[in-house]
Amino acid sequence: MARLRQWDEELYGGRLTKHLSDDQLREWLMERYPHLARSAEPPWKFIHSQVTGVQDVLYPHDPAVIRAIHSEFDPRVVPLFVRRTYRSKSGGTRTFGFHCLGSYLWNPTMKPDRWTERVMKPAHGQAFRVTQMDMHFEDRTKKVPGLGLPGAYLPFNWGVYAELRGRYQNWTAKQRVRYISENDEAARARKRREAADRRTADIIKADGPMLKRRFDNIDKHDLARLADAAVHPKVTPMVHVRRVS
Numbered sequence: 353m354a355r356l357r358q359w360d361e362e363l364y365g366g367r368l369t370k371h372l373s374d375d376q377l378r379e380w381l382m383e384r385y386p387h388l389a390r391s392a393e394p395p396w397k398f399i400h401s402q403v404t405g406v407q408d409v410l411y412p413h414d415p416a417v418i419r420a421i422h423s424e425f426d427p428r429v430v431p432l433f434v435r436r437t438y439r440s441k442s443g444g445t446r447t448f449g450f451h452c453l454g455s456y457l458w459n460p461t462m463k464p465d466r467w468t469e470r471v472m473k474p475a476h477g478q479a480f481r482v483t484q485m486d487m488h489f490e491d492r493t494k495k496v497p498g499l500g501l502p503g504a505y506l507p508f509n510w511g512v513y514a515e516l517r518g519r520y521q522n523w524t525a526k527q528r529v530r531y532i533s534e535n536d537e538a539a540r541a542r543k544r545r546e547a548a549d550r551r552t553a554d555i556i557k558a559d560g561p562m563l564k565r566r567f568d569n570i571d572k573h574d575l576a577r578l579a580d581a582a583v584h585p586k587v588t589p590m591v592h593v594r595r596v597s
Contacts, residue, residue, distance in 0.1 A: 379497050394500030396438045399445070403452070404472040405482065408433045411449055413508035420513055425520065428456045430482050431508065432471070438501055446501070451489045451508040454482035 407413060413431045421429050432452040439445050454471075464483040471482050489512065491504040514531045517523065523531070533539065 375496055394498055396440050396446070396500035398500070399437045399439050401434055401436045403432055403434045403454075403467060403470070403482075403485075405430055405432055405454075406472050406474055407431075408449060411451070411505065411507070413451060414510070417508065417510055417513050421516065425516055426455060429486070430454045430456070432482065432485070434488070436502060448502050448505070450502070450505060451512075452485055453487040453512075454485050456481055457483050459483075 411433065413433075418429075418431055430453070432454045433449060434452050435447050435449050437445055437447045468482050468484075473481075489506040489508065490502060491506050493503065495501070495503040511532050514523075517531070518527065
């Protein structure tokens with residue numbers, strides 16, 4: 353930030369530093385003076401990336417979304433997870449994870465990239481060998497200019513399916529938002545609660561009369577004994593058992 357503050361002193365006499373944070377100052381200067389972004393070296397530098405087909409524990413993908421994509425779009429689509437590592441000038445490292453979609457496409461005239469040979473695949477079941485990367489899910493609107501780090505993480509949920517379905521059917525932005533609102537996690541949880549309420553209502557309707565008859569046939573003395581047993585449970589004393597050899 354020392355260099356940005358120096359530019360602020362040279363261009364505006366230090367007035368921006370008094371009213372803007374460091375990130376706001378960087379974004380403001382980079383947007384209005386692109387040559388500063390080209391001349392300034394970002395504090396973080398990309399080192400390497402790792403692509404795997406094994407589901408990440410902390411950031412899993414929704415298997416129901418994968419099944420819907422396989423059945424409606426392309427059965428050769430393979431969910432991937434890429435980890436990208438960056439190093440700062442001070443020597444520290446940070447790793448970011450993002451969901452991706454790869455696929456298998458046989459082309460005798462084109463050799464797949466070398467990174468496809470190092471993709472880890474699940475040990476169970478069958479999986480296509482990935483030959484290309486189709487989609488990379490990253491919120492680049494939250495990427496800080498001039499920092500050298502990627503954007504924000506995007507979850508692999510029904511929003512991914514809505515994006516693919518929207519491209520396939522040429523949906524408008526309003527149609528995509530409506531589909532996501534009707535099929536996101538909150539909507540699915542609401543549907544599960546409604547289904548559970550319906551099952552409970554059906555059980556009460558079917559077994560309610562029988563349970564009512566049984567409760568009505570319970571004698572008052574039996575109810576008193578049940579209540580007394582609930583308040584003062586009878587504890588059986590321990591008995592020492594001697595083993596006879």
